[in-house]
Amino acid sequence: MNLIEELRWRGMLQDMMPGTEEQLQKEMTTAYIGFDPTAESLHIGSLVPILLLVHLQKAGHKPLALVGGATGMVGDPSFKAEERKMLDLDTLQKNVNGIKAQLERFLDFDPAKPNAAEMVNNFDWFQHISFLDFIRDTGKHITVNYMMAKDSVKKRIEGENGMSFTEFTYQLIQGYDFYHLYTAKNCKLQMGGSDQWGNIVTGTELVRRKARGEAFAFTCPLIKKADGTKFGKTESGTVWLDPKRTSPYAFYQFWFRTSDEDAESYIKIFTFMEQQEIEDLITEHRKDAGQRLLQKRLAKEVTTFIHGEESYNFAVEASSVLFNKDTAAILSSLSEEDLMDLLNNIPKYEISRADIEAGKDIVSLAAESGLLPSKSEARKMVQGGGVSVNKVKVPGIDMVVNTESLLRDKYILLQKGKTYIVVQTV
RNA sequence: GGGCAGGUUCCAGAGCGGCCAAAUGGGGCGGACUGUAAAUCCGCUGUCUACGACUUCAUAGGUUCGAAUCCUAUCCUGCCCA
Numbered sequence: 001m002n003l004i005e006e007l008r009w010r011g012m013l014q015d016m017m018p019g020t021e022e023q024l025q026k027e028m029t030t031a032y033i034g035f036d037p038t039a040e041s042l043h044i045g046s047l048v049p050i051l052l053l054v055h056l057q058k059a060g061h062k063p064l065a066l067v068g069g070a071t072g073m074v075g076d077p078s079f080k081a082e083e084r085k086m087l088d089l090d091t092l093q094k095n096v097n098g099i100k101a102q103l104e105r106f107l108d109f110d111p112a113k114p115n116a117a118e119m120v121n122n123f124d125w126f127q128h129i130s131f132l133d134f135i136r137d138t139g140k141h142i143t144v145n146y147m148m149a150k151d152s153v154k155k156r157i158e159g160e161n162g163m164s165f166t167e168f169t170y171q172l173i174q175g176y177d178f179y180h181l182y183t184a185k186n187c188k189l190q191m192g193g194s195d196q197w198g199n200i201v202t203g204t205e206l207v208r209r210k211a212r213g214e215a216f217a218f219t220c221p222l223i224k225k226a227d228g229t230k231f232g233k234t235e236s237g238t239v240w241l242d243p244k245r246t247s248p249y250a251f252y253q254f255w256f257r258t259s260d261e262d263a264e265s266y267i268k269i270f271t272f273m274e275q276q277e278i279e280d281l282i283t284e285h286r287k288d289a290g291q292r293l294l295q296k297r298l299a300k301e302v303t304t305f306i307h308g309e310e311s312y313n314f315a316v317e318a319s320s321v322l323f324n325k326d327t328a329a330i331l332s333s334l335s336e337e338d339l340m341d342l343l344n345n346i347p348k349y350e351i352s353r354a355d356i357e358a359g360k361d362i363v364s365l366a367a368e369s370g371l372l373p374s375k376s377e378a379r380k381m382v383q384g385g386g387v388s389v390n391k392v393k394v395p396g397i398d399m400v401v402n403t404e405s406l407l408r409d410k411y412i413l414l415q416k417g418k419t420y421i422v423v424q425t426v
Numbered sequence: 427g428g429g430c431a432g433g434u435u436c437c438a439g440a441g442c443g444g445c446c447a448a449a450u451g452g453g454g455c456g457g458a459c460u461g462u463a464a465a466u467c468c469g470c471u472g473u474c475u476a477c478g479a480c481u482u483c484a485u486a487g488g489u490u491c492g493a494a495u496c497c498u499a500u501c502c503u504g505c506c507c508a
Contacts, residue, residue: 227464229453259463290461323462377455380470386456417456 001275003059007220009275010268012052014194016218017204023188023216024061028115031056031189032064032181034122034174034196037072040098041242044232044254047270047302048220050106052191053117054272057108062115064187065103067096069123071174077167078152078195096121102241106305118185122177125184138176141209142202147171150198171199178203179210194219223269226261241306248307249345252315253418255299256292260285263294271301318345322420327391336408343411343422353425356412359402362387362394371414371421381416388415 004021007013023029033049035042042050053063072092100119107117148157150171156163178200181187190200200217207215223231232239239254240246246254258266264282267273273281285294303312321330321342334342349369351360366378366387379397381387387394389405390413405412412423 253462257462260461261464263463288461289463292461292463295461295463319462372455374473376473376476377471379476381456384456384469385458386470418462 003055003061004218006059007052007055007218011265012048012055012220012269014219014221015197017201017216019214020189020216020218024059028061029189030062030064030181030185030187031191032066032120032178032187033191034066034068034071034177035099035103036068036076037092037095037099039240040095041240041245042099042102043241044239045223047241048223049192050103051270052220053107056191057115057117060115063107063117064181064185065107065117065119066177066181067099067103067119067121069093069096069121070126071122071170071177072096073123074166074170074173076170076174076199077156077163078170078199096123098242120181120185122173122180125180126173126176134176138172138179138206138210141206142172142175146205147202150202152195152198171202174199175202175206178215179206182207182213182215183211188214189216189218191217192219193222195222223266226259243307243311247345247347248303248311249315249318251307252299252303252312253319255302256295256319257418258295258298260289260294263298267294267298267301271298271305273297273301314341314345318342331390331407331413334408336410339408339411343413346413346420346422348422348424350424350426356401356406356425357403359400361397362389362399362401363397365401365412365423366414366416369414369421369423371416371419386416389413391415 001009002021003024004013004016031053033053035046035049053065057063069092072095073089100121103119109117109119147153147168153163153168153171156167178187178190190203192200197217197219200219204215204217207213225231238246239251243251255266255270263285267278267281271278281293281297285291300312300316303315321327321334324330331339347370351365351369362382363375363378366372366382367375371387372378372381378387382394382397382399385393389399389401390407401412403409406425407413410425414421414423
């Protein structure tokens, strides 16, 4: 099975330029994907592009990961309703570095290999290009009519908020990247999410007109959930790849909670499992969906890929305790070490022991620990029966937490729905 | 620079002098049911020293017993014209 066939059955192929498959058959091809430095860490939205690069490298081709130090200064307007906030240069630089560090873990950069991955930053070539040079040498090749015809731009032009010249320029800047990589690194293929199609095509166009070369492209569909809501968000926000921002436990939980419908497509996209194995697993899962076979495996594969096996094991263990029916009993029987290990995955809040000894009302504790954003919310949530202490539902807002609630004489496990916070006395 | 439209709670979007912490929808969160799924149903969704008080409807002033609603100035946004 060649790369394109592989991606196709996995459901990772949306649009493809004619000749792309042939090009990939013909020779070792260098291909790139751009990553936006909007934050210091990548999140799971970037997972698909990363996986595309990994698949590409596995198939013997050479992946380039581009971090958009320059494009990040402009902001991609594609399908966005409003003008983007500008990042200051320091933040941008920090983000670029953070993203670089993460990407390095997923691709093989061993220079001994002919298809070693490489990292590039478009700021490196854009910083030397003057505005005049750019509009003269590059802008000449593309008409405004062409740029405006793009779906991604049309919406903004017809929309209410308009679009700045800066953002309008974006596709040309990104297009130039492709041209540059084509001439400098013989890069003939660009990949990306389907929202990037317009920008990517501008790039191939530039390669054709400016360098008289031939460039190819394909995109993968944007991941959606079956119910139409946004992929990659949880109640606590974005799911990041950085364990400091999203703990491996939370990461594992995110995948574990996938719906049956989504799990079938996700397991193809987000894991490297073989086709046969996946199909068998899906059949098996359908027989008894309550077993959550798919979700378990999906969570295992992805968590291991991103955070490693050890973190995965922790996550599983923590989950099995936290979601057990007898959690309350288990919690009080665990040794301090085991409890520590378990609680380590959960956000912590420290409080002085004296405060607990004096007795602390549940509403204040929930608010101060950050379980709920304010006392009002805490009050409402408790009244609605949404808060538990050590897995026992809080009966009312006048409940007082004191030393009797301490596990191992030291910890309290606060819970709101499926999120937990550990209160630790010091 | 000129003309027009507009800035309301996370978003969309009502309200146009008291009945407004502000309709409705979406989103979010929680509960029930289940399989830590989906669908469905229910509740919550400004803050607090909490049957009451306080701060909010771009900003600053003003009119009024009383303003998100009226007036004035300022700022911002979009559209059209130069």
